[in-house]
Amino acid sequence: MISPTRSSSVQAKARRDCFDAHKKQDEIGNIYLVCHLCEGRINPAIEPWIAEHAVRRAVGGSDAPSNVLPAHQKCAREKDRVDISENARGKRVSDKHFGIVKKRGFNRRRDMKFNWQAGRYEGGR
Numbered sequence: 633m634i635s636p637t638r639s640s641s642v643q644a645k646a647r648r649d650c651f652d653a654h655k656k657q658d659e660i661g662n663i664y665l666v667c668h669l670c671e672g673r674i675n676p677a678i679e680p681w682i683a684e685h686a687v688r689r690a691v692g693g694s695d696a697p698s699n700v701l702p703a704h705q706k707c708a709r710e711k712d713r714v715d716i717s718e719n720a721r722g723k724r725v726s727d728k729h730f731g732i733v734k735k736r737g738f739n740r741r742r743d744m745k746f747n748w749q750a751g752r753y754e755g756g757r
């Protein structure tokens with residue numbers, strides 16, 4: 633996932649480091665990368681690719697080249713989509729579990745009625 637707080641020059645450096653660390657060369661001398669998601673070959677000259685954190689920075693992944701791997705843009709987009717929904721689900725579950733999210737409104741007894749003239753709930757006991 634690309635954090636919006638990182639400048640484009642930092643991203644360019646990360647991509648360059650990633651490229652240098654992971655580039656491979658085939659028997660006829662073509663430079664290529666291997667997508668860490670689908671394990672397919674990326675031709676970096678013609679295919680859009682991104683430098684991706686194998687372990688997300690959000691969960692403590694480092695910026696070291698060993699953790700920043702090339703991926704097809706389309707594969708990364710698919711993974712990001714899954715990551716985001718997993719994160720959101722995980723957050724919702726823990727919010728509920730640890731009582732972070734409170735129920736909205738106050739617990740009005742069912743037999744109370746709102747008195748518009750008085751501006752308050754009345755009745756019940």
Ligand SMILES: [Zn+2]
Nearest residue numbers: 667670704707
């Ligand atoms: Zn791929």
